[in-house]
Every structure is written in structure tokens, then in C-alpha cells.
Amino acid sequence: MAKLSFPVGPQHPALKEPENLRFSVDGELVVDADIRIGYVHRSIERSCSERNYVQDLYLCERVCGICSNAHTQAFCQAVEKIAGVEIPERAQYIRMMMHEFERIHSHMLWLGVAGHEIGFETLFMYVWRDREVIQDILEMVSGNRGHYAMTMLGGVRYDITPEMVTKIREGIAFLRQRAEHYADIATTEATFLKRTVDVGPISGARCQTLGAVGPVLRGSGVGYDVRRAFPYLKYDEVEFEVRTSELCDVLGRTLVRVLEVIDACDIITQVLDMMPEGDITTRFPRKVPEGEATARVEAQRGELIYYVRSNGTDVPERVKIRTPTLANLPASLEMVTGGYIADIPITFASIDPCFSCTDRMVVLDDVNSGDSRTMTWPELVKLGRRS
Amino acid sequence: MQVLTPLFHMLIFPGFLFLVAFGLFASWVDRKLIAKFQNRVGPPVMQPVADLVKLMAKEDIIPEHANRVMFAVTPLVALAGVIASIIYIPLWAPAAVNAFEGDLIVVIYLLTLPAFALFLGGWYSANPFATIGATRVLTQLFGYEVPFFLACLGPAVAAGSWSISEITHAQADGLWLVTAAPVSFIVAMIALIGKLERVPFDTPQAKTEVITGPEIEYTGRRLAVWKLTFLTETIVGSALIAALFLGGPHFWGIPFASMAPWLAGVVGMIVLGVKILLIVFFLSLAQAALARLRIEQMVQWCLLWLGIPTLINIGVIVLMMRQVGV
Amino acid sequence: MARNLGIAAMAMELMESLLLRKPATVMYPIERLSPPERFRGRLRYDPSECSLCGLCQRDCPADVIKVVRKRVEKEDGTKEMTGHLEFEMDRCVFCGQCAYSCNKGSITFTREFELAQGSRDLFMMKSESANVDDEECDVDTDVVP
Numbered sequence: 001m002a003k004l005s006f007p008v009g010p011q012h013p014a015l016k017e018p019e020n021l022r023f024s025v026d027g028e029l030v031v032d033a034d035i036r037i038g039y040v041h042r043s044i045e046r047s048c049s050e051r052n053y054v055q056d057l058y059l060c061e062r063v064c065g066i067c068s069n070a071h072t073q074a075f076c077q078a079v080e081k082i083a084g085v086e087i088p089e090r091a092q093y094i095r096m097m098m099h100e101f102e103r104i105h106s107h108m109l110w111l112g113v114a115g116h117e118i119g120f121e122t123l124f125m126y127v128w129r130d131r132e133v134i135q136d137i138l139e140m141v142s143g144n145r146g147h148y149a150m151t152m153l154g155g156v157r158y159d160i161t162p163e164m165v166t167k168i169r170e171g172i173a174f175l176r177q178r179a180e181h182y183a184d185i186a187t188t189e190a191t192f193l194k195r196t197v198d199v200g201p202i203s204g205a206r207c208q209t210l211g212a213v214g215p216v217l218r219g220s221g222v223g224y225d226v227r228r229a230f231p232y233l234k235y236d237e238v239e240f241e242v243r244t245s246e247l248c249d250v251l252g253r254t255l256v257r258v259l260e261v262i263d264a265c266d267i268i269t270q271v272l273d274m275m276p277e278g279d280i281t282t283r284f285p286r287k288v289p290e291g292e293a294t295a296r297v298e299a300q301r302g303e304l305i306y307y308v309r310s311n312g313t314d315v316p317e318r319v320k321i322r323t324p325t326l327a328n329l330p331a332s333l334e335m336v337t338g339g340y341i342a343d344i345p346i347t348f349a350s351i352d353p354c355f356s357c358t359d360r361m362v363v364l365d366d367v368n369s370g371d372s373r374t375m376t377w378p379e380l381v382k383l384g385r386r387s
Numbered sequence: 388m389q390v391l392t393p394l395f396h397m398l399i400f401p402g403f404l405f406l407v408a409f410g411l412f413a414s415w416v417d418r419k420l421i422a423k424f425q426n427r428v429g430p431p432v433m434q435p436v437a438d439l440v441k442l443m444a445k446e447d448i449i450p451e452h453a454n455r456v457m458f459a460v461t462p463l464v465a466l467a468g469v470i471a472s473i474i475y476i477p478l479w480a481p482a483a484v485n486a487f488e489g490d491l492i493v494v495i496y497l498l499t500l501p502a503f504a505l506f507l508g509g510w511y512s513a514n515p516f517a518t519i520g521a522t523r524v525l526t527q528l529f530g531y532e533v534p535f536f537l538a539c540l541g542p543a544v545a546a547g548s549w550s551i552s553e554i555t556h557a558q559a560d561g562l563w564l565v566t567a568a569p570v571s572f573i574v575a576m577i578a579l580i581g582k583l584e585r586v587p588f589d590t591p592q593a594k595t596e597v598i599t600g601p602e603i604e605y606t607g608r609r610l611a612v613w614k615l616t617f618l619t620e621t622i623v624g625s626a627l628i629a630a631l632f633l634g635g636p637h638f639w640g641i642p643f644a645s646m647a648p649w650l651a652g653v654v655g656m657i658v659l660g661v662k663i664l665l666i667v668f669f670l671s672l673a674q675a676a677l678a679r680l681r682i683e684q685m686v687q688w689c690l691l692w693l694g695i696p697t698l699i700n701i702g703v704i705v706l707m708m709r710q711v712g713v
Numbered sequence: 714m715a716r717n718l719g720i721a722a723m724a725m726e727l728m729e730s731l732l733l734r735k736p737a738t739v740m741y742p743i744e745r746l747s748p749p750e751r752f753r754g755r756l757r758y759d760p761s762e763c764s765l766c767g768l769c770q771r772d773c774p775a776d777v778i779k780v781v782r783k784r785v786e787k788e789d790g791t792k793e794m795t796g797h798l799e800f801e802m803d804r805c806v807f808c809g810q811c812a813y814s815c816n817k818g819s820i821t822f823t824r825e826f827e828l829a830q831g832s833r834d835l836f837m838m839k840s841e842s843a844n845v846d847d848e849e850c851d852v853d854t855d856v857v858p
Contacts, residue, residue: 119586141751672727
């Protein structure tokens with residue numbers, strides 16, 4: 001059969017967000033892959049420097065619907081660093097708890113989607129059914145199932161009451177047991193193994209060269225986790241293991257994620273035991289002093305980096321976001337090349353892509369000329385269509 | 388009358404109308420079962436009918452670059468092939484509507500038509516996904532067709548006939564041929580999954596990979612015809628397996644011979660209906676419990692684990708027949 | 714062999730789901746779940762305590778709230794602030810920052826969640842007017858609440 005080029009996306013059932021992938025295939029084998037991003041560019045970084053810090057908090061929260069808490073956490077961390085504000089201990093523990101809640105819900109969401117991609121609808125249905133437990137906990141604690149608005153500058157918005165603690169403990173115990181069950185399924189179900197073992201292979205060294213982060217990196221045996229390497233909040237006080245897998249394939253990434261759910265449950269239990277009484281917020285100035293800071297957190301998809309520069313007003317001068325999906329894309333293209341067409345969806349899904357977080361716009365101009373210019377709306381539209 | 392009777396058989400009973408009605412019901416059972424397996428509620432009983440009506444009312448589009456004739460004709464050929472094959476399968480006690488020595492081969496041939504039609508329809512749709520799906524249809528055909536044929540050979544050898552009605556009749560005393568060819572029975576069931584392109588062998592139509600593959604460009608009435616083809620093929624395929632291995636309309640202890648012909652017919656239909664629904668239950672269970680295989684895994688697995696065991700099973704049957712001295 | 718044990722375990726779970734479990738689905742319009750205490754549903758504004766300070770407008774990330782103020786002089790010579798709030802509720806993201814910023818507790822979120830409307834115009838809301846004495850409109854706006 002002659003070489004055939006076919007597109008996946010911008011509209012394709014395997015992709016949950018619009019993005020265009022192009023594949024050259026030889027029979028059932030993929031010989032070349034390319035990606036074009038930019039379909040859902042929302043210019044959030046620019047908008048951040050138009051709004052004040054309180055408003056930016058909610059804007060950053062909406063960078064991603066799944067890892068919204070990680071984004072606010074990173075943003076607050078950066079701004080608090082510039083302002084030199086130390087948040088109360090109890091607030092730190094509550095933030096940590098939200099962080100882990102979110103990891104559980106995100107990884108379970110991912111496992112369901114992975115099941116869907118390989119035609120294992122029952123896994124999808126079961127995982128998402130069980131995920132309702134963590135969603136209910138999140139809703140109880142923060143008032144919302146997504147976009148929790150829990151992390152505020154200078155602390156957290158809501159406190160955890162003793163009744164909640166009992167409910168959280170119950171829910172977490174259930175989720176831990178289910179996660180163990182899914183880890184069993186993932187390692188014993190014959191058809192699941194057939195679709196994940198040796199699919200999307202990439203070595204740990206190659207991952208590091210391409211700058212992959214998070215479960216993709218750990219699934220290839222490199223034990224890098226921001227929570228351990230650069231502890232923030234109170235991560236240096238809790239015990240957890242950096243989960244890695246030497247399998248370097250989709251199964252490895254799956255296992256890392258499922259085991260991280262178990263770890264997250266354990267971390268939450270520890271946090272509940274350690275949490276001191278006290279305030280949950282501290283006063284935070286509206287005008288942040290001049291300065292700049294970066295913050296990194298281990299979001300569910302990998303390392304998330306925020307850079308904030310302040311000019312002394314209540315509006316940041318620059319906010320730069322490096323989302324984990326962007327870091328994982330080069331690795332994902334290498335994973336699909338040389339594989340089967342049938343493996344494209346699951347391989348791409350295995351990096352847990354979130355494309356709307358990823359889209360950035362870069363215009364290369366002559367840097368040396370020193371000219372500045374304003375782009376008009378029609379110019380922007382033209383640029384969007386071309387790239 | 389001589390013209391009307393075959394027409395009645397083709398279009399009303401046991402042909403088109405009956406098959407479609409029963410197929411829609413079985414499809415509801417299937418969907419409801421999967422929903423229950425997955426801890427969901429599932430659709431109401433008229434849902435498949437509503438889906439069909441909706442498809443019928445939709446706009447009918449033929450892609451600009453597609454081959455109009457092939458695109459339009461293939462779904463009808465597929466449906467016709469399936470409906471024609473029901474004539475030779477015994478649905479009630481004595482025999483099928485039409486039977487002759489060798490109709491088993493005809494039915495197997497007719498049941499292969501949908502796969503070829505799907506391939507051609509996809510190939511002429513002028514869409515890369517349809518092309519990939521179409522090649523997968525053919526590749527998969529090699530995977531399941533050989534084991535399916537070999538599996539059907541088992542009962543034929545055991546009963547000593549190439550007529551489905553004869554094979555069913557041989558099981559009238561209640562000794563089903565599944566006892567003689569257990570491996571062939573299991574293989575036939577698994578191959579049927581491949582024939583119907585259901586999970587784990589739904590690779591040609593995989594929606595996350597090739598977006599329903601060959602059917603991608605079909606809309607409206609023509610898509611409805613494709614859906615009907617697979618609905619009716621589910622019934623015909625299950626009825627064929629029931630007839631070959633499970634005694635068709637016969638059941639141990641029911642004396643069909645001493646009954647009035649109409650009563651024997653009704654009871655036989657009910658018995659067969661239950662057997663078909665049991666096979667549908669198995670199909671649903673497989674769909675719920677398994678993930679989709681890759682095309683090359685499917686072919687390899689089928690030939691190794693379906694092809695060889697059935698050959699051995701046929702060998703065993705032949706040896707047993709020698710021993711008994713038939 | 715272990716590989717097929719997984720299929721067996723899955724099949725067991727399927728049968729359990731078929732025979733023993735009730736569907737996880739909540740048949741929504743018939744069966745209703747009650748949202749938790751902290752749920753942020755319909756926004757509720759009570760003008761009686763409002764000091765028209767404008768913090769809610771300033772903090773709202775979606776530009777939903779507009780505070781319209783007018784200073785009027787009363788007959789006895791004292792000044793009074795009068796005004797109202799305008800809400801473009803179709804833009805609201807239900808983050809709850811306005812309620813959090815408000816010192817007077819004038820904005821609250823109820824647990825009502827069925828907020829769909831047939832037309833965009835129905836989301837444009839104008840509150841009743843609020844009146845405040847002049848001195849009261851003096852709040853510390855330099856600290857994030």
C-alpha cells in the first residue's frame with residue numbers, strides 16, 4: 001500500500017480538544033508524525049497583565065479545567081514569594097490536601113479516558129463512577145466540582161470542619177481500595193495489557209533530552225518529582241514515594257498514575273493527622289512590591305512553572321506559564337512514530353494532553369531593529385489561520 | 388400464490404420485517420445489558436427504533452469524490468445478503484423455509500457479503516479513515532472467516548450433512564452437537580464477534596482510531612441500512628450458531644412431533660429466540676469485559692487460538708465417528 | 714495465566730453489577746441531589762447593608778458587577794450616597810470572590826443551581842437601590858480581604 005497521509009484533528013473523537021496532528025502511514029505503521037498547535041489560543045498570559053492579582057487568580061485557575069488548583073497554587077506561590085508573605089500553617093496543609101485531591105480526580109479521569117481510547121468502555125464507566133466520590137469531597141470542601149476557588153492570595157478560602165474530616169477519611173479509604181483494584185486490573189487484564197505493553201516506547205534518557213515531565217518521565221524510570229526535588233508547602237514533612245516504572249511504555253505511565261492515586265490517599269491521611277489548628281488566611285497587600293519570582297509545582301500532568309514579574313502596582317507586569325503538556329509534546333511525537341495507527345490515540349492520551357493549556361503564540365520579529373508595533377485584529381486572525 | 392409466497396418469506400416472515408423487529412429488540416437487550424454491566428440505567432425499549440427513525444429522516448449525503456454507484460449499492464447488497472440467508476436457517480421445528488443439501492455453504496457465503504460490501508463501500512468513500520477501515524475489514528476477514536468456517540464444519544461432520552436443517556434435525560432428540568464439538572462452539576461464538584465487528588474485534592470501526600472506519604461518510608438512510616445490516620446479522624449469525632450447536636428450535640423434552648404444526652412452530656420460535664438472546668448475552672459480556680485489539684493482534688490470535696483448536700476438534704470428531712462406526 | 718485472571722475478575726465484577734448493584738446514574742429531573750453547604754449557586758444581593766464600596770466590582774474577574782453611585786444632598790444638608798448594582802449574570806463564573814470580598818455580607822451564593830434562561834437579556838439584572846450615609850463609604854481597599 002502506498003504511503004498515506006491522514007490528519008487527526010482538529011476535530012477527532014480521540015481528541016478532547018482541537019489540535020491538529022498529521023501522520024504519514026505505511027499500511028498500519030506510522031512513519032512520521034507532526035503536530036500543529038494553536039487552535040485554542042486564549043491569550044491568558046497577556047490578559048493576566050490587564051487584570052489585578054485577585055482577578056488573575058481566577059483567570060489562572062481557568063487555564064485548565066482539570067488541574068485548576070495546581071495553577072492557582074503555582075500563581076499564589078509566585079506572588080507570595082514576591083510579596084514576602086508567609087501563609088499560615090493550617091492553610092498550607094489545606095492547600096496540600098486540595099493539591100492531592102486534585103491529583104486523585106485527575107488521574108482517575110485519565111484512567112477512564114485511557115480505557116475509552118482502547119475501547120474498554122467498562123473501565124471508563126467504572127473509574128468515572130468511583131471518581132464521583134472524590135468529586136463529592138471536592139464539592140463539599142470547596143463548593144464546586146471544578147474551579148474550586150479554594151486557594152487565595154494569603155491562604156485558603158474555606159476551612160475544614162471536623163465532620164468533613166470523617167467524610168474525607170471514609171472517601172479516601174474507599175478510593176485507595178479502588179485504586180488498588182484498578183492497579184490489579186491494569187496488570188492482569190489480558191486485552192488491556194495487549195494494548196499497553198510496549199506501546200509508545202521511549203527511554204528515560206530520551207525523555208530527559210526532550211524535556212518530558214511528570215508521569216511520562218517517571219513512567220520511563222526517571223524519578224523526578226517537584227514535590228520531592230524542590231519541596232513546596234509541607235511536602236518535606238510527609239512521607240511518600242516517588243513512583244517510577246522501568247517499563248517505558250503506556251503501561252508504565254498507567255501504573256505510575258494509579259500508584260500515585262494510592263500515594264495521594266496516603267498523603268491526605270497524613271495531612272489530616274498533622275494539620276494544626278489556626279488561621280487559614282493572612283492579610284495580603286493589594287499592591288505587590290516590585291520584583292519577580294518563579295514557582296514550580298508538581299501538577300498531575302507534570303512540572304508546572306509560573307513566572308510573575310511585578311512593578312509595584314496591583315497588576316502584574318508579566319505572567320509566564322509553562323504547562324506540562326507543552327513539555328511532553330516532543331516526547332509524544334517520538335512515541336507514536338514507528339508504532340501502529342491503532343496506537344495513536346492511547347499513546348497521545350498517555351501523556352495526558354491538555355491542549356488549551358498548551359497553546360502559545362510566538363511571533364518572530366527582527367529583534368535587533370528595536371521597533372515596536374501593534375498587531376491589529378485582522379492581522380492576528382491571519383496569523384492564526386496561517387500557523 | 389407461487390410468486391407471493393417467496394415474496395412473503397423474503398419481505399415479511401422470516402425475512403426483512405421479522406428480522407428487523409427482532410434485531411431491534413435484541414439490540415435493545417444488548418444495550419440494556421451493557422448498561423447494567425457498566426452500572427448504568429440504559430435506554431428504554433423503543434430507543435433502537437427511535438434511532439432508526441431518526442437516521443431515516445436525516446439528510447442523505449454522497450461525498451463529491453466517492454464512487455456514487457458503489458457507495459449507494461453496497462449497503463443494500465449487504466442487507467440483502469443477510470436477509471437471504473435466514474431462509475435456510477430453521478426457525479421452527481421441522482425445517483427451514485427452504486433447505487437443500489449444501490445450504491450451510493450458501494449461508495456462510497451470504498454472511499460474508501456484508502464484510503465485502505463494507506470494504507467496497509469504505510474503499511469508494513474517498514476518505515483516508517474509510518480507506519484504513521476498509522483494509523482492516525478485509526484483514527480482519529482473514530482472521531475470523533477461516534475459524535468460523537472450520538467451526539461450522541464440526542457439526543456438519545458430526546451430523547453427516549451439509550444442510551443446516553438436517554444438522555438441526557439430528558439434534559431433535561436433545562443431544563446437542565455442542566457436546567460433540569465444544570471447542571468449535573466456542574470458536575464460532577468468538578468468530579461471530581469478529582463478523583459483527585464488536586469489541587474486542589471492532590478494530591475496523593474503532594471510533595477513537597478511525598472514527599467508524601468504512602461507515603464514516605455514510606449518513607441518513609444509507610447509514611441506517613448499515614445499522615440494519617449489523618442488527619440482522621446479529622440475529623442470523625446467532626440463529627446459525629444456535630441451529631448448528633444448540634439444537635436450533637429443539638429442546639430436550641419438548642415433543643414437537645406430537646404437537647399441532649402451528650403450536651410446534653410457536654414453541655420452536657420461542658425456544659430459538661431464547662437461545663439467540665443467550666448468545667447476545669455472551670456478545671454483550673465480551674463487549675463489556677474486554678478492550679479492543681489491534682488488527683495484527685486480532686489476526687494472529689484468531690489463527691493461532693481459533694484456527695488450530697477447531698482443526699483438532701474436527702479431527703477428534705472424525706475419529707469418534709470411526710469408533711462409533713457411522 | 715495471570716492475564717486471563719484479570720478477565721475473570723472483570724467478568725465477576727460485571728456480573729455483580731448486573732445482578733446486585735443499583736445503577737449509579739441519578740435520574741436527574743425526577744431524582745435530585747442536594748448540593749453541599751458551600752455550593753455557589755444563584756447569586757443573591759441584599760442592598761440593605763451594602764455600602765456601595767465597589768470592592769466586588771474591583772475583584773470580579775469576569776466584569777459581571779457594575780456599581781452605579783450617585784451622591785445626593787439631602788434637605789437637611791447631609792450628604793447621602795445612593796446607587797444600585799448591575800449584574801451581567803451570563804458572564805459570571807461563580808468563583809465567589811465578590812461574596813468573599815464583601816465586608817457587609819451583602820452578596821451571598823445560594824444553593825440553587827438551575828439557572829438556565831431562554832434569552833441573554835434575562836441575565837441582565839439591576840438591583841434595588843441602596844442608600845448609605847457618606848462616612849460609611851470609607852473602607853480599606855488596599856488589602857486583599
